[in-house]
Amino acid sequence: MTEEFDTEIYYDDDADSSHIDDETVAVLGYGSQGHAHAQNLADSGVDVIVGLREDSSSRAAAEDDGLRVATPVEAASEASIVSVLVPDTVQPSVYADIESELDAGDTLQFAHGFNVHYGQIEPADDVDVTMIAPKSPGHLVRRNYQSGEGTPGLLAVYQDATGNAKEQALAYGKAIGCTRAGVVETTFREETETDLFGEQAVLCGGVAELIKAGYETLVDAGYSPEMAYFECLNEMKLIVDLMYEGGLGAMWDSVSDTAEYGGLTRGEVVVDDHARENMQEVLEQVQNGEFAREWVTENQAGRPSYRQRRIAEKNHEIEDVGERLRDLFAWADETETEAESSENDSESEKVRADD
């Protein structure tokens, strides 16, 4: 454990596998996170049972991967740790089905705090409620486990009925490979609010809008779509790789002085005070529950706005240009292989299903 920072970071040596070795873990869902947790747990010697609907499209994949599969109710009934890895929007109804299968002293384990934090799931007082949230898409959680690297994650304890919740969560984090890289202790509230803000304002929403706005600015000014694609989307990965390896400094060191001066003076023109005020508003809507209420209502209404926005995003010109360009260049094969290996990525399956 290191205490160099205010937050504590836990590694393999801080986790005692005996807290999970003799338990049965029900992994509900076999999508992005579910397939990674289930396979990593099993490879770490933990008894795993995957909980899926009778007619689940994921059932064949889980069985092909050598895992036992049952319904969520059967799996929860057999297990002492229930890892809830179905989509956030269906977790409340799946929880309602399995609630009566939880015995005193069992554990409800999450990878994101949305439903507990916003009161969509109210666990009984006599169960432990914990979170190990890998800070990564599920396919990398699996890939990093297999390569030996591990994936950084967060640990939080919402409810400690047994007095053993944190130790068991750490053992779970070790079994899925997170403590190899490092696990940071946090709370359900902090994980939920920072995760939602990050994906909305920066990682997913912010970056996608920045890319499209840059692309449209160049194309509207008469530059070729191919140039705009390379400049605003393709090169993004190469720049972010440098930041990932060595922070912003590594990126500024590697680009030309011209890029560095231009970036340092013009970046703040684009992300100006107005953009920062908008970010603040996005954060407030996460903090005061407005986003959560909107997302719950959107689902209850059958996702009309979500579907419409997905279609518009898919039909953006940059997607067509990118598809054609990726086919023409050497890295196309590698990209395709990675996408194909993401068979369990239900996000991409959902998009395909909506097509």
Ligand SMILES: NC(=O)C1=CN([C@@H]2O[C@H](COP(=O)(O)OP(=O)(O)OC[C@H]3O[C@@H](n4cnc5c(N)ncnc54)[C@H](OP(=O)(O)O)[C@@H]3O)[C@@H](O)[C@H]2O)C=CC1
């Ligand atoms: N995606 C990620 O990388 C990350 C996700 N998380 C969190 O992990 C959790 C899981 O997310 P994610 O992995 O994206 O989920 P997915 O969308 O990938 O989950 C899909 C899986 O859930 C099953 N499922 C869907 N609906 C039901 C249902 N009603 N009953 C039973 N099973 C069902 C699907 O099976 P079927 O074939 O039956 O539809 C499929 O196996 C969430 O809390 C999320 O916030 C945290 C960090 C990153």
Ligand SMILES: CC[C@](O)(C(C)=O)C(=O)O
């Ligand atoms: C960044 C998106 C994420 O929060 C994640 C992969 O961590 C998610 O909800 O998928």
Ligand SMILES: [Mg+2]
């Ligand atoms: Mg996240």
Ligand SMILES: [Mg+2]
């Ligand atoms: Mg998230």
